[in-house]
Amino acid sequence: MCFRQFGLLRFVIIVASIELVYAQSHADVKRLYTDLFTDYRKEIIPTADQSKPLVVGVTFHIASFNSFNEVDETMSLTAVVDMNWTDPALMWDPTLYGNTNFTTINPKDLWLPQIYLTNTVDPMNPVGHDSKVYPTIGYTGKVFYSHGGILKAKCPTDISKFPFDSQTCTLELMTWGFVQSQLLLSSNFDKAQLGFFDAHSDWNLLEYSTHVVSVSFGYSMFNSKTHL
Ligand SMILES: *[C@@H]1O[C@H](CO)[C@@H](O)[C@H](O)[C@H]1NC(C)=O
Numbered sequence: 217m218c219f220r221q222f223g224l225l226r227f228v229i230i231v232a233s234i235e236l237v238y239a240q241s242h243a244d245v246k247r248l249y250t251d252l253f254t255d256y257r258k259e260i261i262p263t264a265d266q267s268k269p270l271v272v273g274v275t276f277h278i279a280s281f282n283s284f285n286e287v288d289e290t291m292s293l294t295a296v297v298d299m300n301w302t303d304p305a306l307m308w309d310p311t312l313y314g315n316t317n318f319t320t321i322n323p324k325d326l327w328l329p330q331i332y333l334t335n336t337v338d339p340m341n342p343v344g345h346d347s348k349v350y351p352t353i354g355y356t357g358k359v360f361y362s363h364g365g366i367l368k369a370k371c372p373t374d375i376s377k378f379p380f381d382s383q384t385c386t387l388e389l390m391t392w393g394f395v396q397s398q399l400l401l402s403s404n405f406d407k408a409q410l411g412f413f414d415a416h417s418d419w420n421l422l423e424y425s426t427h428v429v430s431v432s433f434g435y436s437m438f439n440s441k442t443h444l
């Protein structure tokens with residue numbers, strides 16, 4: 217009898233702990249997707265008060281330094297650009313969706329900020345336009361979007377220090393289409409992040425600062441200054 221009661225208690229404890237670790241099912245996430253996106257308009261910048269700017273945090277990672285061409289005056293590097301913001305239309309109560317705290321979604325389904333490298337030597341496309349990385353959304357409306365690509369910028373060559381070449385190049389990334397009263401960039405760090413960085417045999421990165429400036433025409437511009 218005593219052993220049986222203990223057995224029952226153990227059974228109850230096991231069931232209770234299964235409930236505690238109960239995770240989201242496919243059906244929960246599908247219902248969440250339906251509820252969030254049925255009435256969602258990805259064409260509209262996601263601010264509850266449209267007279268206030270959406271603040272987008274930017275983290276710039278230098279993945280590799282590819283080349284510096286003194287004749288063409290161009291620098292090429294591979295960058296990963298992380299962006300984060302809050303979309304008030306993408307908030308939910310996790311307990312109603314099997315404790316789904318966050319999920320990854322197709323980039324074509326939500327509003328995404330676009331930035332352009334203004335001193336590019338390639339056709340003018342938004343940075344990462346050909347990457348299809350899935351953004352992550354959290355139940356508090358926080359969106360995390362990581363994209364990137366090869367950025368090739370025009371940079372005046374400094375030949376004054378020849379042959380001890382030392383070059384500075386600033387990548388200028390602008391929120392074209394949205395003025396800063398609508399979209400404001402904010403630099404998450406004052407330096408480019410080098411967690412993914414592969415060193416280059418000919419060039420040393422001496423400086424790699426990042427900051428946001430406000431430019432003419434009222435755009436917000438993210439600058440990544442590289443000193444080689
Ligand atoms: C972006 O993320 C960073 C790091 O978590 C945070 O400090 C910053 O406030 C976020 N920015 C926005 C605009 O949400």
Ligand SMILES: *[C@@H]1O[C@H](CO)[C@@H](O)[C@H](O)[C@H]1NC(C)=O
Pocket residue numbers: 310315317
């Ligand atoms: C979801 O968020 C809640 C509240 O912040 C937290 O207690 C819980 O551990 C989170 N669950 C997961 C799976 O991250």
